[in-house]
Amino acid sequence: MDRDCYSLSNTEVVSILGTIEELNHLKDVDTILDNTLLEARKLAGADAGSIFLKDGDGLRFSYVQNDTLFKEDETNVALYADYTVPISPGSIVGYAALTGETVVIDDAYHMAGDLPYQFNPAWDQRSGYKTISMLTMPLGSFPERVVGVLQLINAKQDNKVSRFSETSRAYMPLFANHASLAIERGVMNRELILRMMMMAELRDPHETGAHVQRVGAYSAEIYRQYALMKGEDRNTIKRNRDVIRLASMLHDVGKVGISDTILKKPAKLTDEEFGVMKWHTVYGARLFLNKNSRLDEMSYDIALNHHEKWGGGGYPGRLSDIHADSGSMNQPKSGDAIPLAARITALADVFDALSSKRSYKEPWTDEKIFSTIEADSGTHFDPEIVAVFFQIIDVIKAIREKYRG
Numbered sequence: 001m002d003r004d005c006y007s008l009s010n011t012e013v014v015s016i017l018g019t020i021e022e023l024n025h026l027k028d029v030d031t032i033l034d035n036t037l038l039e040a041r042k043l044a045g046a047d048a049g050s051i052f053l054k055d056g057d058g059l060r061f062s063y064v065q066n067d068t069l070f071k072e073d074e075t076n077v078a079l080y081a082d083y084t085v086p087i088s089p090g091s092i093v094g095y096a097a098l099t100g101e102t103v104v105i106d107d108a109y110h111m112a113g114d115l116p117y118q119f120n121p122a123w124d125q126r127s128g129y130k131t132i133s134m135l136t137m138p139l140g141s142f143p144e145r146v147v148g149v150l151q152l153i154n155a156k157q158d159n160k161v162s163r164f165s166e167t168s169r170a171y172m173p174l175f176a177n178h179a180s181l182a183i184e185r186g187v188m189n190r191e192l193i194l195r196m197m198m199m200a201e202l203r204d205p206h207e208t209g210a211h212v213q214r215v216g217a218y219s220a221e222i223y224r225q226y227a228l229m230k231g232e233d234r235n236t237i238k239r240n241r242d243v244i245r246l247a248s249m250l251h252d253v254g255k256v257g258i259s260d261t262i263l264k265k266p267a268k269l270t271d272e273e274f275g276v277m278k279w280h281t282v283y284g285a286r287l288f289l290n291k292n293s294r295l296d297e298m299s300y301d302i303a304l305n306h307h308e309k310w311g312g313g314g315y316p317g318r319l320s321d322i323h324a325d326s327g328s329m330n331q332p333k334s335g336d337a338i339p340l341a342a343r344i345t346a347l348a349d350v351f352d353a354l355s356s357k358r359s360y361k362e363p364w365t366d367e368k369i370f371s372t373i374e375a376d377s378g379t380h381f382d383p384e385i386v387a388v389f390f391q392i393i394d395v396i397k398a399i400r401e402k403y404r405g
Contacts, residue, residue: 004205004229005087010161019035019175020175020182021035022181024182024185025297026182027186027246028186028242028246029053029186029189029190029247030062030063030186030272031238031241031242031244031264032183032185033051033063033183034063034065034238036179036183037049037050037051037063037065037150038065040176041065041152043168043171043378044152044164044165044167044168045155045156045157046135046152046153046154046164047066047067047068047156047161048064048065048066048068048129048153048154049064049066049152050062050063050099050153051063051139051148051149051150051367052093052148052151053088053147053187054147055084055150056331057086057087058085058086058087059081059084059085059086059093059094059149061081062148066078069127071301071395077395077398078371079395080217080398080399080402081398081402090117091117091118091120092117092118092134092136092368093136096151097148097201100138102135102136102137102138102169102173103117103135103170104135104164104169105119105133105135105136106131106132106133106163106287107133108131108132108134109131116355117313119131126279131153131154132154132156132161132165133153133154133161133162134154135155135169135172136149136150136151136166136235137151137176138150139176139183140184141177144194145180146180147184147187148183150172160371176253185365189246191245192210193249194212195214196253197209197212197249197250211352211405212249212252213249214348214352214399214400215243215248215249215251215348215349216245216246216248217399218347218348218351218399219245219248219345220244221392221395221399222344222385222388222389222392223237223240223241223244223340223341223344225391225392226384226385227240227274229384229388232372242296243295246299247295247299247302247341248341249296250303251306251349252280252284252349253284253303254279254280254282254283254286254287254288254344256282257279257283257328258276258277258279259276263277267348281303281304281305281366282304282319284304285303285322287299289322295366298339300344301341302339302341302345303343304316304342305333305338305342307346308332308333308334308342308346309346309379309381309382310379310380310382311335311378312330312334313333314332314333317364318331329347332393341380343382343385344385346380347373347381347385347389350372350373351369351389351396354368357401359365370390371396373386
């Protein structure tokens with residue numbers, strides 16, 4: 001089939017419209033970026049690609065895919081690389097963001113010398129990959145609403161790297177422009193949750209934006225690996241991963257209902273004070289009682305249950321009345337009675353707490369943290385979740401480094 005034409009088939013038009021519609025149903029920005037990049041690569045026949053999002057005066061690396069280097073179902077450390085490129089004419093992505101132009105390169109290693117931008121081979125040198133053809137376009141309408149840059153790498157035809165077709169050059173910017181609206185909405189969703197947590201941070205200095213971003217990312221990656229191990233289909237994994245990242249970020253939102261004298265106490269809580277602190281799980285769950293979406297349902301499950309323990313002995317247990325301001329907390333849940341998302345968030349939250357400096361402690365060493373988690377497998381934590389955690393420990397460490405507060 002000749003791809004050097006300017007017309008898309010009806011099937012391709014329907015595919016593009018369907019992809020945009022699917023993006024509009026997603027909530028978390030990382031899932032939206034994943035889908036956007038995957039569908040863009042399918043449409044253009046690209047082996048690899050990345051997305052940079054606007055961050056102040058720069059472009060922050062935000063997502064990457066590469067069929068040659070990464071397996072499709074592989075949890076990828078490269079996703080959590082953390083660097084920023086200036087919005088300036090010197091780089092290819094910077095030039096696209098600055099000018100609003102689509103940049104087409106047929107051979108990155110043989111570019112004209114009079115171009116304002118140059119190809120940076122650093123990634124190729126580190127990874128052993130060879131970039132040849134590139135299609136780089138702004139995400140959003142220029143200049144007011146550019147939210148980032150989409151870069152596709154190495155178009156393939158008959159399993160060989162080729163130039164990007166005229167069809168790709170003509171229609172990919174249109175796709176990018178529509179996808180940018182979904183990306184912008186995902187960024188706003190993330191920012192809204194971070195602002196909610198800033199209110200909690202005013203009450204509890206431990207509940208920082210960096211903390212909740214780490215817990216959200218840990219939970220999303222642990223869930224993904226767990227679901228793959230269980231043989232869940234990719235669409236189900238994508239939908240649930242989309243939700244758990246945001247919901248787990250809200251795990252401690254109920255602390256806004258706890259007294260400052262308890263939240264900010266620099267010493268160990270008394271038994272009575274700890275009894276009051278336990279109610280943050282209930283206060284958080286109350287915010288999501290009116291369950292209008294899967295996000296509401298999962299946020300409720302996590303807020304209420306992330307302090308339950310696999311072997312029992314956690315809190316709050318089965319409440320007689322979640323609306324009551326006082327009452328009994330008894331019959332702690334255990335095992336599979338604890339929702340999966342809460343079991344995952346429990347481990348993510350404890351790992352981050354042990355890794356972090358507090359007013360009453362220094363961060364623990366990884367060796368001490370890992371031995372503690374292993375010792376608590378089957379009592380505090382679901383053993384399968386612990387096993388998955390250790391399977392992706394390099395990704396966990398990369399997340400911790402990216403969102404270091």
